[in-house]
């Protein structure tokens with residue numbers, strides 16, 4: 396499938412209500428919802444689809460919910476459904492089904508980012524957004540008097556171009572050049588992960604569970620993180636691992652080598668060999684727990700990885716990229732519907748608090764969790780003593796995947812109450 400091209404426009408014609416920088420899951424979702432509300436949206440992407448994006452390609456029910464909300468046809472070929480998680484660790488191997496909830500579907504999906512991001516970008520275009528590919532945004536255009544961002548400069552086909560808008564959304568991922576240019580730097584007091592992955596041609600391509608391995612060893616130390624095997628359904632499996640920067644072993648760790656050594660110890664019939672590797676091992680950072688704030692400043696709204704929205708409990712980022720895209724779009728639509736600049740600003744300034752209300756307490760719990768499992772011996776203790784208890788593990792799945800109903804069962808109520816009393820991150 397190819398994303399329909401936006402018609403070529405001159406600089407003056409490129410003016411839009413909102414510019415969204417980056418057409419990953421956060422940007423395309425934001426652009427879709429903005430355009431659906433009738434705003435003129437310009438979605439600027441530096442690469443051209445289809446393109447690779449380093450990822451595990453795993454989608455939990457939270458992500459599925461957002462896809463359904465945008466009318467994406469997840470019954471079409473290429474979407475691989477899963478029933479839950481298979482956990483391997485402490486000498487055990489067991490399956491935990493996604494919980495039955497009213498708030499979320501009871502299945503997850505796998506889809507390579509090569510397809511996934513293109514599908515979402517095409518959906519944004521179908522929704523009415525104008526997508527320009529091969530546009531590398533280089534900096535903000537600032538209003539002299541207010542200091543607000545009123546557009547962006549970019550490089551397209553080697554030429555400098557400028558696009559103007561009333562608001563700009565930073566959806567340009569972890570490196571978020573546009574946020575940096577607006578003075579928004581990474582918070583060092585937030586956990587950061589690193590994850591690496593590759594694909595193997597393997598019989599493990601076909602699996603109706605997302606498989607996670609809780610034991611990653613560096614010498615005699617169990618590392619805070621996990622490995623995964625996600626069947627892509629096309630003859631390959633996405634195999635990778637993610638680690639947290641909070642342990643001493645993180646510094647100087649050779650992740651690629653760790654992945655190589657881990658997969659070498661897998662059963663031979665799975666075929667996790669160098670010859671079966673279809674792509675080199677690639678990695679990237681996982682910005683967690685609101686590691687860039689505030690999420691709104693001077694005309695710039697942050698969504699997805701740009702705002703450090705990855706769940707510190709499990710390293711999941713796609714669902715949060717799409718959810719914050721939807722929340723940001725709702726906020727922007729309301730703001731631009733107000734009569735005066737002061738009224739618009741009031742709505743936009745509430746956006747960081749809306750995010751804190753939605754995720755702040757939960758992310759604070761996640762930071763505590765990260766700190767705990769980074770202590771020497773804790774992962775070891777947890778895998779030996781927690782894994783054998785099915786009820787505890789069902790609770791852990793709900794907590795780690797952030798899957799509860801507001802008025803659900805006792806475990807839902809415990810998780811919700813803890814998230815509510817924890818200070819918003």
Ligand SMILES: Cc1cc2nc3c(=O)[nH]c(=O)nc-3n(C[C@H](O)[C@H](O)[C@H](O)COP(=O)(O)OP(=O)(O)OC[C@H]3O[C@@H](n4cnc5c(N)ncnc54)[C@H](O)[C@@H]3O)c2cc1C
Nearest residue numbers: 417419420421441450451452453532568590699700712713
């Ligand atoms: C190895 C690995 C495995 C992972 N596995 C999973 C997983 O299984 N499930 C999950 O939910 N999450 C996973 N994540 C996290 C997930 O990939 C991210 O959270 C998610 O991609 C964030 O989406 P985003 O749209 O915010 O940013 P991105 O996906 O990074 O998209 C940003 C977009 O902006 C574009 N861009 C950047 N700079 C510019 C610029 N200057 N001008 C124009 N465009 C620009 C980029 O080209 C890109 O298209 C994983 C991450 C890694 C590294």
